[in-house]
Amino acid sequence: MTKKRSRGQVRNGKLQKVAADLFLKRGYEGVSIDNIVELAGGSKSTIYSEFGGKCGLFISSIENLCRQSNEPLAKIDYTGLNLEESLKKLSFHILKIITAKRSVELHRLAIGEALNCPEVGEAWYTHGPARTASFIQSVVESHRDELRKTTVPIERMAVILHDSLTGDAL
Numbered sequence: 001m002t003k004k005r006s007r008g009q010v011r012n013g014k015l016q017k018v019a020a021d022l023f024l025k026r027g028y029e030g031v032s033i034d035n036i037v038e039l040a041g042g043s044k045s046t047i048y049s050e051f052g053g054k055c056g057l058f059i060s061s062i063e064n065l066c067r068q069s070n071e072p073l074a075k076i077d078y079t080g081l082n083l084e085e086s087l088k089k090l091s092f093h094i095l096k097i098i099t100a101k102r103s104v105e106l107h108r109l110a111i112g113e114a115l116n117c118p119e120v121g122e123a124w125y126t127h128g129p130a131r132t133a134s135f136i137q138s139v140v141e142s143h144r145d146e147l148r149k150t151t152v153p154i155e156r157m158a159v160i161l162h163d164s165l166t167g168d169a170l
Contacts, residue, residue: 011046014040015040015042019057023109024105027109028109059119059123062127070127072093072097078139086139087136087139090139091165094132095165097132107128133162140157
């Protein structure tokens with residue numbers, strides 16, 4: 001059953017998509033609310049009432065871009081795979097995602113703007129790397145029986161694997 005979206009949700013989704021594309025292309029400073037409204041339609045007042053202004057729309061755009069990047073990870077089928085095979089499969093997909101052009105642009109944008117606006121870095125980390133690590137954690141937890149006598153918490157294992165996978169690539 002498909003969930004019907006209200007006109008407001010559709011409008012906000014369009015604003016976020018247009019804003020995200022512009023921010024990725026031009027950076028935060030290179031985009032004005034007028035640019036976004038001109039391409040997406042709507043009004044400045046909508047951006048202020050729904051997102052609190054340009055910064056709120058920027059943070060929302062970062063969150064959505066991260067969610068979209070991680071979406072394929074939720075659809076991976078691990079049926080019949082052991083822990084090693086599952087982690088190899090997930091690792092392949094993570095590396096494919098983080099090396100994609102759009103992901104590289106997102107990473108560059110989020111890190112570059114985090115200096116001026118820590119909330120941007122926080123949103124990127126929470127919806128990007130931390131979310132990716134949670135997929136690793138889920139895979140490891142689903143194979144807990146294969147982890148014989150480990151003393152390292154599964155959450156820590158997930159972060160270590162995530163960081164070892166992405167560190168050099170990023």
